[in-house]
């Protein structure tokens with residue numbers, strides 16, 4: 203039976219009911235709805251609406267219900283209740299009779315749903331913080347295991363300067379660290395309880411909303427009832443954190459998809475995260491990574507959809523807001539899955555150090571080194587840049603890397619080039635020079651790895 207039958211003389215059209223009902227997705231808020239209801243029942247005792255005895259009976263019935271939904275959440279879907287709030291209430295009425303009907307005193311589904319969703323966001327946020335950390339740990343472990351491997355660094359997807367695999371992996375650790383902090387920040391901001399704001403104007407009972415908030419583990423209560431029941435900023439913020447993090451995961455996926463191509467051959471993905479082709483037996487496709495890249499679109503799309511649904515909504519609650527849940531659930535589930543899948547991809551990822559070294563050595567990636575060498579010999583950088591450009595054109599013509607040119611060949615382009623040029627052109631030398639903070643010198647990378655390991659160990663412990 204619907205919660206609001208009194209004013210209506212005619213039942214809802216079944217097509218409208220199906221269109222309007224939210225139980226098929228908001229059943230995921232069952233635990234939070236019961237948690238909020240337990241706290242509300244206690245608050246009602248303090249304002250004299252329920253006796254201690256009644257509250258105890260309700261509490262007991264809610265504990266039984268909580269255990270039951272934790273064990274089998276899908277059972278809820280067998281009901282034709284309008285939404286999770288109606289479902290919980292109907293279950294309580296079935297358990298304790300008319301007493302169950304008292305629980306909704308002073309409360310509206312508007313403050314109730316706002317509270318449930320924030321509680322859900324808090325719980326989900328904690329899980330996501332854990333998955334971000336786990337992926338960071340996977341990146342750091344992979345960096346350690348392949349610390350020696352050199353990798354060509356790219357700009358414009360042209361080989362630019364050599365870096366290392368560990369440096370590449372640590373770049374993603376940094377991105378995820380910002381995602382972590384953005385998520386923490388969003389969780390902190392949403393940590394206020396709307397319960398006791400009623401439908402829109404506040405509840406007519408003198409509820410101690412601060413105490414009620416603390417009872418549900420919120421940091422405090424919201425300040426304005428109109429805002430409280432119509433605020434979905436946290437939904438948009440979490441979707442934004444997810445979108446940006448998915449963008450990072452998508453770039454990670456794209457890098458590895460490229461590194462895994464036959465042409466590059468820098469890494470080999472494990473059989474556990476790839477699939478074969480039904481037609482071409484030689485193929486091993488990077489499906490896990492492609493799906494991470496592809497699913498980024500739907501997470502970003504969910505955020506845009508939510509913003510559009512909220513735009514121009516008059517205060518306070520409107521049914522449009524029911525549209526917040528499916529997009530949020532899907533965006534956060536997808537982000538969660540992709541974080542976990544990215545960590546799985548790293549577990550058995552093999553880095554082919556010979557291929558990465560050969561690629562880093564080719565492509566004239568040490569041209570900047572030659573220019574720096576000329577600068578050290580007092581040639582202004584712009585001029586040095588020009589000289590090296592001409593030298594590279596020549597080297598391409600004679601099909602030699604720079605380090606294989608003879609001194610005679612070098613001197614056609616600049617008389618200051620001498621035998622001491624060769625050590626400067628060695629790959630390790632190009633890495634070793636980049637000692638400033640954040641650079642690819644081996645000791646810088648070691649320091650960054652130690653710092654990341656310490657941070658993650660502290661977080662996990």
Ligand code: ARG
Pocket residue numbers: 224228285311312315519521523524
């Ligand atoms: N199912 C609704 C939602 O998700 C619950 C709030 C309903 N409130 C109302 N006044 N109809 O938004």
